[in-house]
Amino acid sequence: QGRIFDFWRWLPTATSFAMLLLVVLNTSLVIGDQGVSLSFGDSSASSGLESRLDAFQNNQQAKLAEFVARIENRQDSNNMQLMQVVFDQTQQTTAENLERIYTFFEEQRLQDLEDMRVGYQELANNDYETIRSLEQLAQYVSFSGEVR
Known part of the structure; x- marks a missing residue:
């Protein structure tokens, strides 16, 4: 039970950290006719x-x-x-x-x-x-x- 509780407690923090990295790295995700493009900067x-x-x-x-x-x-x-x-x-x-x-x-x-x-x-x-x-x-x- 402690492990499940720890996972749910750290999930929002990990998600926030991932979003922060995406913002700091200026990540852009483009989906178009030519396919999916993920670019940084x-x-x-x-x-x-x-x-x-x-x-x-x-x-x-x-x-x-x-x-x-x-x-x-x-x-x-x-x-x-x-x-x-x-x-x-x-x-x-x-x-x-x-x-x-x-x-x-x-x-x-x-x-x-x-x-x-x-x-x-x-x-x-x-x-x-x-x-x-x-x-x-x-x-x-x-x-x-x-x-x-």
Whole structure:
């Protein structure tokens, strides 16, 4: 029985002390659309905190935008370098291919000239043989004509 009596005797004192702490600490309890908010101190500190939080968020957004811009610039630079390398490689490959085509045509031209020279040589040899055959025929005819 003494304990129950002691509890009821100290309950108002404890409640008063808790309320005194809430008043001294300038506690504010706000229930709204965003939920329940319990804050200690004056509202100017809260607004200062909100302004610092807004400034921090704005600063973070600015840094993020700057970071994204730097990444985009770096990506653009990398893309330009890649395009330049591809262009140079393509140009080099095209030059090599044109050199191969030129070499092929030059070899083909030289081969055609050699074939034509061989053909003319054979033609000249055949003409020479034809002339010899005609000379032999003429000698035979003239030799045959003298015997008669």
